[in-house]
Amino acid sequence: MRQYAIEASGGCQCGAVRYHTTAAMDNAHICHCRMCQKAVGNFFAALVGVPKDALTWTRGEPATFRSSANVERGFCARCGTPLFYNDVTSKRIALTIGSFDNPELFPPQAQDGIEGRLPFFDSLHEIETETTTEQESEAWAAAIKASSNQHPDRDTAAWPPQGGHHA
Amino acid sequence: MSEALTGGCQCGAVRFRAGRLGRGSLCHCRMCQKQFGHFYAPFVTSFEVTWTRGQPKWFRSSNLAERGFCADCGTPLVYHELGGEYELAIGAFDNPVAAAPVIQVNPADKLPFADDLPELPTRMPGDSPKQDAFNARVVSYQHPDHDTAVWPVEQQP
Numbered sequence: 001m002r003q004y005a006i007e008a009s010g011g012c013q014c015g016a017v018r019y020h021t022t023a024a025m026d027n028a029h030i031c032h033c034r035m036c037q038k039a040v041g042n043f044f045a046a047l048v049g050v051p052k053d054a055l056t057w058t059r060g061e062p063a064t065f066r067s068s069a070n071v072e073r074g075f076c077a078r079c080g081t082p083l084f085y086n087d088v089t090s091k092r093i094a095l096t097i098g099s100f101d102n103p104e105l106f107p108p109q110a111q112d113g114i115e116g117r118l119p120f121f122d123s124l125h126e127i128e129t130e131t132t133t134e135q136e137s138e139a140w141a142a143a144i145k146a147s148s149n150q151h152p153d154r155d156t157a158a159w160p161p162q163g164g165h166h167a
Numbered sequence: 168m169s170e171a172l173t174g175g176c177q178c179g180a181v182r183f184r185a186g187r188l189g190r191g192s193l194c195h196c197r198m199c200q201k202q203f204g205h206f207y208a209p210f211v212t213s214f215e216v217t218w219t220r221g222q223p224k225w226f227r228s229s230n231l232a233e234r235g236f237c238a239d240c241g242t243p244l245v246y247h248e249l250g251g252e253y254e255l256a257i258g259a260f261d262n263p264v265a266a267a268p269v270i271q272v273n274p275a276d277k278l279p280f281a282d283d284l285p286e287l288p289t290r291m292p293g294d295s296p297k298q299d300a301f302n303a304r305v306v307s308y309q310h311p312d313h314d315t316a317v318w319p320v321e322q323q324p
């Protein structure tokens with residue numbers, strides 16, 4: 001595993017918790033284990049390690065759940081976005097790739113926790129694709145875009161914007 | 168695994184039961200990615216949903232929808248178009264196999280590597296002695312994959 005320099009920010013859906021890292025590990029991966037599945041409500045977790053001394057919480061603080069003796073899982077207490085897996089004994093922390101502003105920076109290189117891999121995982125890419133919401137329902141997509149309370153995929157000086165969130 | 172259409176969050180503070188399930192889907196849109204901190208969201212349309220322990224906390228992600236999660240442990244649980252049915256997170260079910268997705272939606276935001284995941288090399292038990300030793304020491308505080316009469320049990324800190 002190799003550490004490399006990078007400037008990358010990310011955070012939760014609502015923007016109450018934001019982070020920035022100046023380094024990452026070349027270990028982007030997905031984990032199928034049942035604990036990772038439950039932590040993220042998904043088929044697997046997608047994670048990339050960063051050195052703890054390279055990571056700054058630039059807005060807010062994550063909440064944590066101690067999922068086992070030495071591991072805590074971080075999330076935003078306001079909107080719930082899963083943010084990390086933290087082995088408290090390690091010098092590294094694993095951030096959820098999807099919470100980065102640019103998740104495409106971290107293509108996964110391996111899969112772990114194979115004992116928990118779901119039987120339909122291998123064929124997910126083969127299932128039918130529906131037209132986009134933009135194509136199918138222009139008005140619906142426009143309404144969401146106009147009213148989205150999601151933090152943009154970049155750092156912001158102040159958040160939420162003037163006028164606040166939609167109730 | 169449970170046959171019932173039950174599930175909940177990692178810590179067990181929020182549990183749900185569905186009467187029946189509709190279509191399972193993967194949504195690639197950026198809002199779903201952020202809700203799950205993930206490449207996509209796995210949802211299944213769920214009918215006759217009851218919250219059998221606790222309640223989700225809600226984030227109003229737009230004027231048209233809200234998204235629910237466990238306030239204690241963060242597990243993403245549900246997408247809810249106001250006035251519509253619940254879309255429950257497939258990974259939160261006790262038996263996710265009961266809700267296999269059959270369609271992908273919003274491919275415009277699909278991540279470039281999303282289709283190639285099954286081809287990734289696998290790391291199996293035995294490949295990493297350090298990881299195996301770590302796994303052997305884990306005492307999970309995760310709620311089991313079935314309903315429980317009392318939770319948490321006393322082993323937790």
